[in-house]
Amino acid sequence: MNIQAHAVQGMDGYLPGDRLPSRWSPRSRDLAQALGFACLVLCVLISLFFLGFLIYFIASRGASVISWEFLTEAPRRAMTRGGIAPAIVGTFYLTAGAILFVMPLGLASAIYLCEYTPKSYLVNLIRLSINNLAGVPSVVFGLFGFAVFVKGFGFGVSILSGSLTLGIMALPGIISASQEAILAVPQSYREASLALGASHWQTIREIVLPSALPGILTGMILTIGRVAGETAPILFTAATFYTRGYPDSIFSEVMALPYHIYALMTEGTRPELQTPIAYGCSLILLCLVLAVSALAIVLRQRQRFSYGS
Amino acid sequence: MALEAKIRASDVHFYYGQTRALTGISMEIHERCVTALIGPSGCGKSTFIRLLNRMNDLVPNTRVEGRILLDGKDIYHPKTDVVELRRKVGMVFQKPNPFPKSIYENMAYGLLVGGVKDRGFIEHRVITALKKAALYDDVKDRLHDSALKLSGGQQQRLCIARCLVVEPEVILFDEPCASLDPISTRKIEELILELKKDYTIVIVTHNMQQAARVSDYTAFMYLGELVEYDRTDKIFTVPKERMTEEYLSGKFG
Numbered sequence: 001m002n003i004q005a006h007a008v009q010g011m012d013g014y015l016p017g018d019r020l021p022s023r024w025s026p027r028s029r030d031l032a033q034a035l036g037f038a039c040l041v042l043c044v045l046i047s048l049f050f051l052g053f054l055i056y057f058i059a060s061r062g063a064s065v066i067s068w069e070f071l072t073e074a075p076r077r078a079m080t081r082g083g084i085a086p087a088i089v090g091t092f093y094l095t096a097g098a099i100l101f102v103m104p105l106g107l108a109s110a111i112y113l114c115e116y117t118p119k120s121y122l123v124n125l126i127r128l129s130i131n132n133l134a135g136v137p138s139v140v141f142g143l144f145g146f147a148v149f150v151k152g153f154g155f156g157v158s159i160l161s162g163s164l165t166l167g168i169m170a171l172p173g174i175i176s177a178s179q180e181a182i183l184a185v186p187q188s189y190r191e192a193s194l195a196l197g198a199s200h201w202q203t204i205r206e207i208v209l210p211s212a213l214p215g216i217l218t219g220m221i222l223t224i225g226r227v228a229g230e231t232a233p234i235l236f237t238a239a240t241f242y243t244r245g246y247p248d249s250i251f252s253e254v255m256a257l258p259y260h261i262y263a264l265m266t267e268g269t270r271p272e273l274q275t276p277i278a279y280g281c282s283l284i285l286l287c288l289v290l291a292v293s294a295l296a297i298v299l300r301q302r303q304r305f306s307y308g309s
Numbered sequence: 310m311a312l313e314a315k316i317r318a319s320d321v322h323f324y325y326g327q328t329r330a331l332t333g334i335s336m337e338i339h340e341r342c343v344t345a346l347i348g349p350s351g352c353g354k355s356t357f358i359r360l361l362n363r364m365n366d367l368v369p370n371t372r373v374e375g376r377i378l379l380d381g382k383d384i385y386h387p388k389t390d391v392v393e394l395r396r397k398v399g400m401v402f403q404k405p406n407p408f409p410k411s412i413y414e415n416m417a418y419g420l421l422v423g424g425v426k427d428r429g430f431i432e433h434r435v436i437t438a439l440k441k442a443a444l445y446d447d448v449k450d451r452l453h454d455s456a457l458k459l460s461g462g463q464q465q466r467l468c469i470a471r472c473l474v475v476e477p478e479v480i481l482f483d484e485p486c487a488s489l490d491p492i493s494t495r496k497i498e499e500l501i502l503e504l505k506k507d508y509t510i511v512i513v514t515h516n517m518q519q520a521a522r523v524s525d526y527t528a529f530m531y532l533g534e535l536v537e538y539d540r541t542d543k544i545f546t547v548p549k550e551r552m553t554e555e556y557l558s559g560k561f562g
Contacts (some may be wrong), residue, residue, distance in 0.1 A: 118369050123438060188406035192468070197396035197475055206422065207408055298500035 008031020055286070062283035065276050071284070075242065081273075086243055090159075090254030091288075093247060095228040095236055097163025097186050098170060103220060106165075106174030110216075113175070114182040115204055127179075134172035139232035146236035160250040170227040177219020181212040218296045225292035227276045229285055231258035241267065257285045315340040315479060316361060317511040321375035323356055325368070330356045332533045338479075338526075343374065343501060343510045345524035345541065347354050347517060349561070353533040354513045358481050361511065362398040379479070396423065401478035405464035405483040407456035407471070412448050415456045415467060419475040434474050442470035443500060451515070462493025469500060480504065482512040498523050517557060521545050529553045 069083050078083035117123045145165025155161040185208050193203040209216075227233075239259035247254045264278040265271075314337035323331035331353045331437040332372075338344050346354035358466060360367045360377060377384050384394055396419075407415050416435040425431055439445040439482065444466045448459070456467055465485060472480060482501070501523050514520050520527050521541060528538040537544060537553045548554045555561060 155377070172443070186406070188402060188404060189408060191364065191367070191400075191402060192406045192408065192471075193422075194367070195364065195395055195400040195402075196422065196471065197392050198418070199392055200424045211409060307483040 046302070047146045058279060058286055060283050061276065062279035062281070065280035066283065070280060074245070084127055084255075084260060084277070084284065086246055087255040087257045087260040087281065088284065089246055090239070090256040091228060091258070091285075093159050094162045094166055094234060094256055095160055095224060097250070098166035099220075099224055100228065101163060102167035102170050102174055103222075106171055106220070107178050107216065109171075109175050110178030110182055111204060111209075113177055115200070115208070130175050134176070137232075138169060138230050139235070141165055141237050142232045142237060144168070145233060150237055155234070156251060157238060157240065158251045159238055159247055159251045159254055162234040162254070162256075163250075165233045165237045166227050166230065169230065169233050172225045173223035173226070174220050179215045180214070181215030181219065182208060184215060185211045199228060207259060214299055214302065218300045221292055221296040222301070225289050225296070228292070229289050231262055234259060235262075257281055257288075261285070314338065315380065316511075317378040317381075318357075318360075319376050319378075320386065321357070321360065321372075321373065321377060323353075323360065323365070324372040326370050330533050331360075334530075334535050336528060336535060336538050338509065338511055340509050341505060342525040343505050343512060343523050344526040344528065345520035345526065346511065346513045346528050346530060347406050347515075347520050347556075348530035348536075349556070350515075351532075352530040354528075354530050355483055357530070358483055358511055359400075361479070361481055362395050362400050364400065366391065366401070396475050397477055398479045398481060399472035399475065399486050400481040401465070401468050401472055403487045405461055405468050405488070407459070407464050407467050409455065409457055411453045412456045412467060412561055413452040415471050416474055416503070419471060423475065436474075438470045438473040441504070442466045443496065443503075444470050460493070462489050462496060465489060465493065465497060466500065469497070469504075473504075477508065479509045479511065482510065482514075484513050484515060494519075529556060531556070 053226075057309065071083060071088065072085050073083035074086050075084065113123065113126065145161055145168070149155045149161035149164050150157055155164075189207050189211060193207045194200070198206065212269055231239075234256055238254055239256045240253040241255075241263050243253070243255055261278050261281045264274045264281065268274050316338040318337075319335045321331055321334040322329065334353075334357060346358060348354050356365065360373065361379075361384075365371055365373070373385055379394070379397065383389065398536065410418075413435065416438065417431050420431050420434060436445065439448065444463065447463055448467075451458075456464065459467060469480075469485075486497055489497065498519065502514065504510060505525075512524065514518075524541045526538065527541040527544040529536045529544065529548075529552075531552060537550045538546060539549070544553065545557060548557065
């Protein structure tokens with residue numbers, strides 16, 4: 001067969017312009033497309049529906065109890081009156097304590113793992129362990145915190161124990177986020193810095209960290225935001241059912257929003273009065289966590305903006 | 310033309326893991342001359358130039374054999390201060406790599422990490438270097454703008470200027486024009502010719518015409534070996550090796 005015949009007839013015996021054999025007619029193909037597309041849209045809508053419904057559900061039931069007093073006063077009359085201010089303050093202290101503890105630790109670990117350790121079997125094992133740590137159930141962290149900080153170190157049920165436990169729970173997330181941000185810094189920056197006679201540490205401090213900082217902060221804030229709403233880690237380590245006033249030292253036990261919700265729903269004698277307060281409490285917690293995530297998103301946007309220049 | 314050997318490599322072998330990338334390279338790089346390294350991709354010219362300021366130290370699992378002397382001192386001696394070496398041997402990379410900082414901060418970086426604190430001195434050095442790199446007039450009104458706003462060619466001249474600030478003795482150019490347009494390329498070439506009055510220059514290039522235009526000496530490398538090394542005019546007119554001639558005439562590469 002010569003080449004021309006080949007071209008005209010085609011390799012598969014069809015002439016140019018012939019429709020390729022297909023199980024689908026054009027019409028049924030369009031139908032399949034439309035069906036597939038509809039399925040995807042439906043799935044998205046269902047997810048959005050649950051999210052929207054959750055927010056509506058919490059907001060509609062919780063909004064009625066929210067007032068200035070609710071945010072600024074302590075609970076009264078066995079939690080059936082008054083506000084939740086000590087719980088907001090407690091959650092703030094616990095989260096701030098966790099940040100103070102975990103940010104330096106997580107960042108230093110990430111720097112070490114990315115910049116100083118040669119790629120080896122051991123380092124891969126460490127990375128794997130950190131990732132697995134992220135999958136440990138939160139109540140296990142709670143028990144660990146109880147055994148180690150409350151009993152072992154003798155910190156008692158306190159802000160300190162609770163912050164350390166929350167911090168440890170956030171650690172894997174913070175290390176991974178920082179690692180990602182550090183590894184995303186182009187190698188050419190490091191080479192340029194070293195070639196100008198900067199030491200390894202100067203390169204990390206002056207070039208790598210400033211470039212990675214927005215990414216590190218975003219990851220840290222997201223992780224902290226998630227951890228701040230956890231109940232189980234503070235259940236045995238920091239939270240208490242009721243305090244009259246505000247904590248006066250890091251060794252005080254505190255009220256905290258997630259635990260307060262739990263307490264309102266499971267303890268006490270007037271559920272009909274307690275339940276709306278629990279919804280109000282949930283709404284506040286939800287708003288706080290959303291605000292923190294929003295902050296992370298804003299930071300990330302600004303980061304994109306500054307890289308684009 | 311001064312014929313002092315600034316850098317003397319003797320029997321240098323280099324390995325990435327088990328793979329040998331350079332085989333027995335011996336050559337002298339002369340002071341205040343431009344030495345060009347040419348050869349097809351993967352022939353080891355970039356690997357070799359990165360040995361001269363120990364940039365390959367960053368690549369894990371590599372090994373150097375043989376000796377490379379800078380002013381008679383072995384740069385791979387265990388007691389060599391790598392930071393000090395890199396101050397003497399500056400480098401300009403294939404892709405312009407200014408830091409995401411202002412032009413001025415980019416320029417001052419080498420002095421700041423070297424511990425210089427005197428602001429007046431830094432400013433003086435920065436301006437001198439920018440003028441030497443023929444960039445001062447382009448950027449004098451926006452020294453505090455982001456360096457990333459400059460064009461590719463300007464960014465590369467900034468990288469050259471940034472390297473001049475620390476007053477190195479040798480400057481390594483690793484395919485400095487690979488990502489630039491012809492006009493920017495010409496400006497960089499003019500700059501290199503200007504700089505060779507004060508500095509010893511080694512340039513890796515893919516572009517044979519560029520080697521012919523800017524260099525005094527040319528080394529032709531192939532598969533990790535130094536095939537021929539001589540004055541550029543001789544290499545390009547009467548090469549001794551058949552392989553050099555075939556490469557230069559475009560028979561392979």
